[in-house]
Amino acid sequence: MIRQVLAVFLDPRMQRTLLLQAAEHISLSLSAVVLAVLVAVPLGVWLTRREQLAEPVMATFGLLQTIPSVALLAFMIPLLGIGREPALAALFLYALMPILRSTYTGIKQVDDAILEAGRGMGMTSRQLLFLVEMPIALRVILSGIRVSTVLIIGWATLAAFVGGGGLGNTIMSGFAMVSPGQILAGGIPVTLLALLADYLLGRLERVVTPRSLRA
Amino acid sequence: MIRFENVSKVYNGNTPAVENLNLEIERGEFVCLIGPSGCGKTTTMKMINRLIEPTSGTIKINGKDIMQIDAVDLRRGIGYVIQQIGLFPHMTVAENVALVPKLLGWNPERRRKRVGELLPLVGLDPAEFRDRYPRELSGGQQQRVGIIRAMAAKPDVILMDEPFSALDPISRESLQDEMKRLQRKLKLTIVFVTHDIDEALKLGDRIAMMRAGQIVQLASPEELLRNPTNEFVAQFIGRDRLLTDPDVLTVADVMIKPVTVDPGHGLAEAIVTMKKRRVNSLLVTDENDKLLGIVIPKQIDLTRRGTVADVMRTVTVTTAPDVHLREAFQRMFLDHLDLLPVVTAEGTLVGLLTSTAMVDALSDVIWAEGDAQ
Ligand SMILES: Nc1ncnc2c1ncn2[C@@H]1O[C@H](COP(=O)(O)OP(=O)(O)OP(=O)(O)O)[C@@H](O)[C@H]1O
Ligand SMILES: [Mg+2]
Numbered sequence: 001m002i003r004q005v006l007a008v009f010l011d012p013r014m015q016r017t018l019l020l021q022a023a024e025h026i027s028l029s030l031s032a033v034v035l036a037v038l039v040a041v042p043l044g045v046w047l048t049r050r051e052q053l054a055e056p057v058m059a060t061f062g063l064l065q066t067i068p069s070v071a072l073l074a075f076m077i078p079l080l081g082i083g084r085e086p087a088l089a090a091l092f093l094y095a096l097m098p099i100l101r102s103t104y105t106g107i108k109q110v111d112d113a114i115l116e117a118g119r120g121m122g123m124t125s126r127q128l129l130f131l132v133e134m135p136i137a138l139r140v141i142l143s144g145i146r147v148s149t150v151l152i153i154g155w156a157t158l159a160a161f162v163g164g165g166g167l168g169n170t171i172m173s174g175f176a177m178v179s180p181g182q183i184l185a186g187g188i189p190v191t192l193l194a195l196l197a198d199y200l201l202g203r204l205e206r207v208v209t210p211r212s213l214r215a
Numbered sequence: 216m217i218r219f220e221n222v223s224k225v226y227n228g229n230t231p232a233v234e235n236l237n238l239e240i241e242r243g244e245f246v247c248l249i250g251p252s253g254c255g256k257t258t259t260m261k262m263i264n265r266l267i268e269p270t271s272g273t274i275k276i277n278g279k280d281i282m283q284i285d286a287v288d289l290r291r292g293i294g295y296v297i298q299q300i301g302l303f304p305h306m307t308v309a310e311n312v313a314l315v316p317k318l319l320g321w322n323p324e325r326r327r328k329r330v331g332e333l334l335p336l337v338g339l340d341p342a343e344f345r346d347r348y349p350r351e352l353s354g355g356q357q358q359r360v361g362i363i364r365a366m367a368a369k370p371d372v373i374l375m376d377e378p379f380s381a382l383d384p385i386s387r388e389s390l391q392d393e394m395k396r397l398q399r400k401l402k403l404t405i406v407f408v409t410h411d412i413d414e415a416l417k418l419g420d421r422i423a424m425m426r427a428g429q430i431v432q433l434a435s436p437e438e439l440l441r442n443p444t445n446e447f448v449a450q451f452i453g454r455d456r457l458l459t460d461p462d463v464l465t466v467a468d469v470m471i472k473p474v475t476v477d478p479g480h481g482l483a484e485a486i487v488t489m490k491k492r493r494v495n496s497l498l499v500t501d502e503n504d505k506l507l508g509i510v511i512p513k514q515i516d517l518t519r520r521g522t523v524a525d526v527m528r529t530v531t532v533t534t535a536p537d538v539h540l541r542e543a544f545q546r547m548f549l550d551h552l553d554l555l556p557v558v559t560a561e562g563t564l565v566g567l568l569t570s571t572a573m574v575d576a577l578s579d580v581i582w583a584e585g586d587a588q
């Protein structure tokens with residue numbers, strides 16, 4: 001079996017295919033996560049200002065999370081056809097929840113005394129958000145982004161089902177050819193990508209966390 | 216410079232947290248707001264920087280209605296220190312202290328200089344502490360930083376809400392001393408909320424005693440100790456404190472009821488009375504309790520018959536019930552007196568100060584202080 005996997009990896013034609021798919025995979029995952037950050041972080045912040053809405057909104061997004069991924073992808077086809085777009089849309093929806101929740105809790109957990117001090121010193125709510133709440137919540141928000149990224153790199157494999165490209169294609173053709181070597185040849189890079197993303201984002205978390213906030 | 220005019224605050228339709236409050240705070244004054252929990256101290260204080268807005272009435276700073284001033288601008292001119300300290304955990308000591316100056320647009324050099332001036336004021340070495348983060352400081356050090364952070368932009372007023380109550384007793388004591396020293400030196404105007412009467416007595420130039428949203432008494436510590444307006448204030452201050460502070464005690468507090476005789480008393484009888492009552496002197500009074508003189512055993516020659524009136528001496532040194540105890544004791548000490556009769560302005564004898572009473576009073580003070588530690 002190891003030999004079969006090596007055979008795939010050593011085949012120059014397959015190498016090119018895998019590299020191309022890995023690039024697609026990364027681009028798809030990254031796009032989904034970036035879009036999710038752009039939506040979920042502001043929404044999370046906004047929900048901390050509209051607490052009555054926080055639970056209903058988050059429950060709704062939580063519900064999305066429970067839809068089986070294949071079903072969600074399939075659901076996207078009538079809306080967006082096949083290709084990269086439906087895959088991106090589905091991955092984006094999956095990526096939202098961890099980021100939304102971490103943003104909300106990260107900001108919520110900022111000590112009231114700190115906010116009171118800030119307000120009492122004459123900070124505007126904008127200054128309070130950008131100079132106090134966001135920097136303090138940053139680490140928690142980043143950990144939500146990390147969770148999302150790792151999840152999305154895994155789920156991006158399924159994009160192949162709707163013609164969205166990525167390493168899922170190699171795995172799918174492995175299934176079609178009943179070739180465990182081929183399946184693993186697609187699966188191993190996905191795992192490596194997820195681990196790499198986890199590591200890099202973990203490093204980033206440490207870098208942006210001042211000495212003071214490190215546990 | 217801060218003036219409350221008929222200020223009330225009602226939270227969502229309940230009983231008022233602050234009711235029709237009038238208060239004028241002078242520049243350079245240290246005013247303590249004190250009273251039981253829920254009496255409206257914090258509410259009163261937070262109305263000054265508009266963290267809470269009054270339901271009715273006006274608050275003026277330097278003659279200007281604060282509702283006419285932008286809340287953010289107002290707050291930047293008012294220092295604010297809270298019990299939970301509230302330092303920004305992700306900022307260094309220097310960044311915390313320089314925050315309001317930064318909001319006000321001071322340049323970095325000026326901010327740096329200001330931090331260097333402020334840290335030593337509370338006994339922190341800039342070289343050592345400037346770049347530390349709050350969690351790398353003790354609670355007492357954190358609140359020191361909290362205090363200078365509030366002073367950074369030279370505010371007109373500093374508001375402090377129980378700033379020392381979460382600290383250990385030793386830090387609390389030393390911070391109180393430093394705060395008072397700073398306030399005197401820099402002529403700061405401070406509004407200070409506390410529930411600790413000792414703290415209020417120690418720090419306040421004036422103390423506003425509050426109850427149920429109103430000021431019950433506004434007075435200097437001395438005045439408060441000497442003349443609590445009512446039972447509530449007296450109880451809040453604590454009877455022990457009223458009686459054991461040597462600066463506040465008066466003669467009336469420690470004088471004893473003297474043993475008296477009338478001038479027609481026989482000498483033998485007088486000796487018997489002294490023995491029976493275990494005293495070494497008798498005060499001679501007329502039927503209206505007017506002091507006529509004093510008799511001590513030395514003066515009585517038992518071989519002779521006669522009355523008290525024959526041997527008594529007139530009393531040249533007396534004191535009055537409202538005289539400061541300290542003063543009366545000094546008198547006794549300087550004149551080598553064992554006894555000092557206490558006489559009203561009308562000449563009526565009301566008590567007697569003895570050296571024993573003096574020792575008792577002093578020991579009370581010493582014991583009370585010993586207990587407090
Ligand atoms: N935000 C609020 N909403 C409703 N009621 C409030 C609010 N803040 C204070 N109160 C009420 O107003 C009254 C005065 O509160 P305040 O905080 O001024 O008291 P305090 O004298 O500072 O008490 P403590 O010594 O406990 O701090 C209390 O009865 C309190 O329950
Ligand atoms: Mg309070």
